[in-house]
Amino acid sequence: MMQITRQAIRPDELRARLNDPAAGAYASFEGWIRNENEGHDVLRLEYEVYEPLAVTEGEKVIAEARAKFPILHADCVHRSGLLEIGECAVWVGVSSGHRDEAFLACRYIIDQVKVRLPIWKKEHYADGHSGWVNCERCATHGNG
Amino acid sequence: MMQITRQAIRPDELRARLNDPAAGAYASFEGWIRNENEGHDVLRLEYEVYEPLAVTEGEKVIAEARAKFPILHADCVHRSGLLEIGECAVWVGVSSGHRDEAFLACRYIIDQVKVRLPIWKKEHYADGHSGWVNCERCATHGNG
Amino acid sequence: MSKTLTVRYFAGFREHAGLDRETVSLDAATARDVFEQLKQRHGSPEPLAHCKVAINDEMADWSSPVEDGDTILLFPPVAGG
């Protein structure tokens, strides 16, 4: 399931939704707000999300991961709004029988979410400026 | 840091130890007790750990991961004693600037922990039998 | 023949155009035509290859046809995560 939220992401609660007596492996990824990007001191980040399409595109990504890898459960949650340094911007969790597919599906989901969902982030810098972050494939360095 | 514990593993508390304002990525892996292994119905598992060497060997693995990948923090906790279906047997967490190295280091640590630490597991089956699980590299199928 | 379209702008596009939506009358066959004509009007610097488009809340291609009455969503380079 793909969710967009303005509330703090709680990985411990989200993880519990992936429990399954047949699951031997759980892999998760989180994107945290870091204090630096491409040489600029970052104070906070602002996420703009076009929710209707972010959700349907995210659901598509998760369905693709299920089709590619024999996993049991997978979810993704992305924040919108203003985030401070250290906050969790995105969470991906996958449970499966064995660890290969948990890692691969988790990686697939975060990679696709970053380049396909209609989500934008504006960085607010220590020098008072701000700017929209270029897409990962366009920029020289990705975030997270 | 490598830890062996007889208490339930609490990923939310462990994860908080890896916080860092320079961290943009966090990857974690958990091995959960599943109800089946190689066609046998499993009721519970018993982990035997030779703690002095499990800790030093685990610390070595984490140091290797740090040397191979530019990560910020990495920890691993492994249970000992009797575990029920669904419980977390092992947790690995890694924080880093970007996600490539978080995934790679997390995978490296769990792979090495499974084959190098002096840890053994005995499965108790629904049919009343029990047996020590063969090592992952020796068996046809690994767990987790 | 000219079509009446609703165009929505997001993130940098919205700031650049100074509005989040407008109704336009364009002689456009595809999403690409819409992008190029509005790029001229608003002077956005983003190359089309880095952008995305949706039509009536479905992700589309730049070659997707646009029909009279469609809502075209113009997405500047995305950066989730």
Next chain:
Amino acid sequence: MSKTLTVRYFAGFREHAGLDRETVSLDAATARDVFEQLKQRHGSPEPLAHCKVAINDEMADWSSPVEDGDTILLFPPVAGG
């Protein structure tokens, strides 16, 4: 010349030998010699290639030399995680 060694058994080895440690007097130069001689005594089925050994709480190789007074830890196939 025979050496006095303390040998510790873990998991399946302990169950197989019926004891978790013993003091033995062996004519052994390396960890491999210890493994092979005790394998004969206790009849363990595990091939050496799947097992591990530690000497005085340090991971060792099968070719590591053993000295009088050493504690040899014999590890059957490990299976953490």
